[in-house]
Amino acid sequence: MSLPKFVLYVDSQFxxxxxxxxxxxxxxxxLPFDIATVDLAAKANHEPPFxxxxxxxxxxxxxxxDFSLSESSAIAEYLNDLWLGTPLYPIEPQSRARARQVQAWLRSDLLPLRQERSxxxxxxxxxxxxxxxxGQASVQKLFAAAEALLPANxxxxxxxxxxxxxxxxxxxxRLVFNGDPVPERLAAYATGQWLRPSVQLWVHQQRPPL
Known part of the structure; x- marks a missing residue:
């Protein structure tokens, strides 16, 4: 069976x-996919094609x-429901719910941190x-939640x-790469996650100058 066609629209700066x-x-x-970039600074996301x-x-x-879907957590759940391979969410209901909570929280809270450490x-x-x-208050809230979420060892x-x-x-x-103080355990976790091959493929995308 041939794989379906996927196109992922991302911002032009990655x-x-x-x-x-x-x-x-x-x-x-x-899943094989093509990337299409959208120039958000030029408001291309409001132009008729997009x-x-x-x-x-x-x-x-x-x-x-012929189906399109936006909002990243919705897309991840869609892919997880349709395709085998590496699971994107836990199977156990409470862990799955917690993973969804983490995603929703990170997308809706900590605005000062997201703005000051883009x-x-x-x-x-x-x-x-x-x-x-x-910003400092957002950082402390992030640290407290991350420490509570991440099991020991x-x-x-x-x-x-x-x-x-x-x-x-x-x-x-956002803090580690900026040289801001981060608890050692959390910094090690973030650094380790960043080395995952799928993440590194994004890191090494060609980015135009700002």
């Missing part, structure tokens, strides 16, 4: 943490044959700007690797 998450999911499922493709006008958007510091280089009080959140590990590691690496 900066989106959510595009990274879907890219890794596709790699882990060993509007006709993406219901929410956001990246990532995945096109699977993914530019990960993929283009650090900033010298200090964290504000709001474990390389992953749920024993085995799942896609939520990529999402949490990237949030931590």
């Amino acid at each position: 900066l989106s943490p959510y595009a990274l998450s879907v890219f890794v999911a596709l790699q882990e499922k060993e 509007v006709a493709t993406s219901l929410t006008r956001r990246v990532p958007t995945l096109v699977h044959n 993914t530019e510091v990960v993929f283009y280089g650090p900033t010298s700007a200090p964290l504000t009080a709001e 474990s390389e992953n959140l749920f024993g085995e690797w799942y896609i939520a590990d990529v999402d949490l590691a990237l949030m931590l690496n």
